Amino acid sequence: MSACGVARSPAPLSADDPDGSLVDEVVARITATAALAARVPDLVAMHTAHLDALEAAPPVPGAAPLPQLRRSEQQLQRFLADAAMAAESGGLARLLASMSAAVTQHLVVL
């Protein structure tokens, strides 16, 4: 075993979907946040990757002042963590928790 590591495979996202409305809400929140991030290409790339993982369309980035963008990203991070708690599917919970951690990382360097 490596440090803090075990061999594992991810739990699959569920196809028949008790989380459908949750995913719709997550997509809407990411898309809205990305619409403020055009001045930070790394953030746009992250949001685009997250939407792609949810099989959603890429965002249309717009620009907002940095303080507003930071607030919006902080709200998105908390929303994603809460959504991970709410997800019925373990695989979706894992994906959403990872997204929340990605936003946390990007906020550190924003």
Place this chain on the structure above:
Amino acid sequence: MSDVQVLQTALAAEHAAVYVLGALGGRTSQSADPELFEAISAAFAAHRVRRDELTTAITDLDAEPVAAEAAYDVPSGLERAQRIARVARETEQSCATTYSWLVANTVDEMRRWAIKALNETAVRVLTLRGTPEMFPGAGEYADR
């Protein structure tokens, strides 16, 4: 996999992380690389806390927490700070994978614990000279 087995797997991983980070701290010069020393010391302390929390959670389920192994593999070539930082970073990234797996396999308070641990370990990757990732702990999504 039962709740106890899931937590035991995470605890075994924490034992390994504590060991490796302790070894890395011992190879890091506090005077020559104070920032790296501080980052590794903070990571070591954080994983000891996580280890103890998992131990308590398992005990609360009336199970015997898995013990640490006598020793774990520590990579060689730790003469340079850059290499030490990389191994520490890889340890945190491996922990992120463990925590995200824990998120998938738990509910309620234990899932909340795992989400918080995942977010915190992702930040520690940055303190160890890392850069932001698209999917901490779930890198297969970045490779799609």
